[in-house]
Amino acid sequence: MVDRSMAVKSFLVLLLPVALVLLAGSRPAAAQLEEGYYSKTCPNVETIVREEMEKIIFAAPSLAGPLLRLHFHDCFVRGCDASVLLNSTEGNMAERDAKPNKSLRGFSSVERVKAKLEAACPNTVSCADVLTLMARDAVVLAKGPFWSVTLGRRDGRVSSATEAADQLPPSYGDIPLLTKIFATKGLDLKDLVVLSGAHTLGTAHCPSYANRLYNFSGAYHADPSLDSEYADRLRMRCKSVDDKAMLSEMDPGSYKTFDTSYYRHVSKRRGLFQSDAALLTDATTKEYVQRIATGKFDDEFFGDFSESMIKMGNVGVLTRVEGEIRKKCYIVN
Incomplete structure (x- = not known):
């Protein structure tokens, strides 16, 4: 039988210097997220997302995985700021066009949910929060667990294919490489x-x-x-x-x-x-x-x-006056 507690302690000792630096930078922003963040500005946000997600997954059950993956790939590059949703421009290749992201799906579903929220609560709910809620609901609708999602993320204005290629955990990764990448995200x-x-x-x-x-x-x-x-x-x-x-x-x-x-x-x-x-x-x-x-x-x-x-949904989040609330998730305002 493996002494799991000792193995975990040894791992944490190795990562402690990195973790302390990361947590020092990430805690304040994550602490500003809260349940009921839109209670006054868009009180039905979770209901709107869930009802639209029910329609999406009913029509295409295979989209649950891709929508969860979108959230994962977003959070590992620049934090959970919806930068993975931005289109490339003439002068910039965005994350979604990086080689590891070529197979990502579900972008139109995110826009569909965002459009519903814009109709109900214009310029209020960030694409980053939309993606986080959709990932949770995708899991729930696939018969997985429910968890409460704190909200208040704002959207980033920068998206880099180079950063995505460098920072996403590769499918060929071994434990040393993967633990190093995960540690950089806390x-x-x-x-x-x-x-x-x-x-x-x-x-x-x-x-x-x-x-x-x-x-x-x-x-x-x-x-x-x-x-x-x-x-x-x-x-x-x-x-x-x-x-x-x-x-x-x-x-x-x-x-x-x-x-x-x-x-x-x-x-x-x-x-x-x-x-x-x-x-x-x-x-x-x-x-x-x-x-x-x-x-x-x-x-x-x-x-x-x-x-x-x-934990992952709190990585590198933008809050308060940082970033913006995008009107459309694929382009900055």
Whole structure:
């Protein structure tokens, strides 16, 4: 049995200097977020978002994963400021056009919800808050947990494809690289293994995992950390590393439902990405994967996921007079 508390303590000691600097800069802004922030200016904001989200997910259940991913990719670059939603301009390539973001979906759904809010409460609710609420509701509507969302974020005016390429956690990441990236956002090892559980929703394009199937490391036909039968099934869908059209479910058989089956796949060496497989290479993350994979701790995972999403939703937020409230999420005012 792994001494989980000692492993976590050791990890935190290593990250403490970085974490203290990050938290010193992020706490004041996060503290200015609050439940009921729009109670006077747009009291029905959560109802409007939820009702529109119900229509969106009913029509396209597969959008739950992409909308959650949009929020994740937003928060890891410049914080949760809706910069991922901005279009590129003649003089600037925005985040959404960075290579890691080429497969992002759900932008039109965000605009649809934002338009409803603009009709009800003009120039009031930020796109950053809209995206945060939509991500929460996407999880809930996929049968996942509910958590309270504090509001008051404002929208950024800068979006850089270069920053997105440099700062987003890569699908090929190992534990040292991923923990370093997460630490820069004030997120720890537990947040890493918990937020990886978001891969229970959605699909992935072939190029994001094909390197595990063909000429891996120049020494193996496939990544040896990948179950061979699963690799064979993946090769039937992904014919080459350049096959951009084909999609694979990140949580086979359950990709539209938020549950713990992702961890069961990972525990059997059937995680789609190298970053999924990496969770079995660290004692702390491996213990968490194997415990949740038993199916006996679903409530624990739901609670942990809610806590980690709240932490992530507070990363680098703009508040008060910072940034702006965009009229349309894809362009600055």
